[in-house]
Amino acid sequence: MDGYGITLFLHSWMRWAVVVTALMTLVPSIVGWRNGAHWDDTKSKWASWFVNTTSIQLVLGLLLYGVFSPVLQQAFANFGGAMKDGVLRYWAVEHMTMMVIAVAFAHIGAARVKKAASDVAKHRVAVIFFGLAILIIVASIPWPGSGADPRPLFRLALP
Numbered sequence: 001m002d003g004y005g006i007t008l009f010l011h012s013w014m015r016w017a018v019v020v021t022a023l024m025t026l027v028p029s030i031v032g033w034r035n036g037a038h039w040d041d042t043k044s045k046w047a048s049w050f051v052n053t054t055s056i057q058l059v060l061g062l063l064l065y066g067v068f069s070p071v072l073q074q075a076f077a078n079f080g081g082a083m084k085d086g087v088l089r090y091w092a093v094e095h096m097t098m099m100v101i102a103v104a105f106a107h108i109g110a111a112r113v114k115k116a117a118s119d120v121a122k123h124r125v126a127v128i129f130f131g132l133a134i135l136i137i138v139a140s141i142p143w144p145g146s147g148a149d150p151r152p153l154f155r156l157a158l159p
């Protein structure tokens, strides 16, 4: 496997860490908000894991985007032309832009949860910011059968 293969493989599987940590962060935040629960260390830890896994995805994604991906090299060779091709535009603009926005929401959410004055406010901020991040992430993952260039759920081989 070359740099592209290793990075794509890690980025593909790390998506599951993002999805799992997202659910482990969001579901207890929604339940806790409804029940007026205490914001405890477990919730803070899952929120940190969610932010960390999305940050790792950002780094791996940037490596694919700027260094390794032959798809992006093809797009950059003729960017104007790439904008007219659904697959190249998806990778050059759509996936990257939406995911960067989602990672930003995750980071802003984590900072605001820390600053929030009450347990209710912490839960509310978590649901809003992490919820937006998760919605964007789930909508921007190239699931099988979706979007311009669907990819496998479990990557066992390179394209």
Ligand code: HEM
Residues within 6 Å of the ligand: 008, 011, 012, 014, 015, 018, 054, 057, 058, 060, 061, 062, 064, 065, 069, 070, 071, 072, 091, 095, 096, 099, 100, 102, 137, 141, 142, 151, 152, 155
């Ligand atoms: C939470 C954030 C992200 C998630 C969950 C995610 C998920 C994925 C998934 C599932 C794939 C398909 C992998 C495969 O083919 O098996 C992919 C491909 C890719 N992602 Fe992301 N991604 C994220 C963020 C980013 C960011 C921020 C960038 C760019 C800065 C990026 C750039 C790419 C590129 C360039 C490809 C592959 C294109 C190719 O096939 O060569 N991703 N991503």
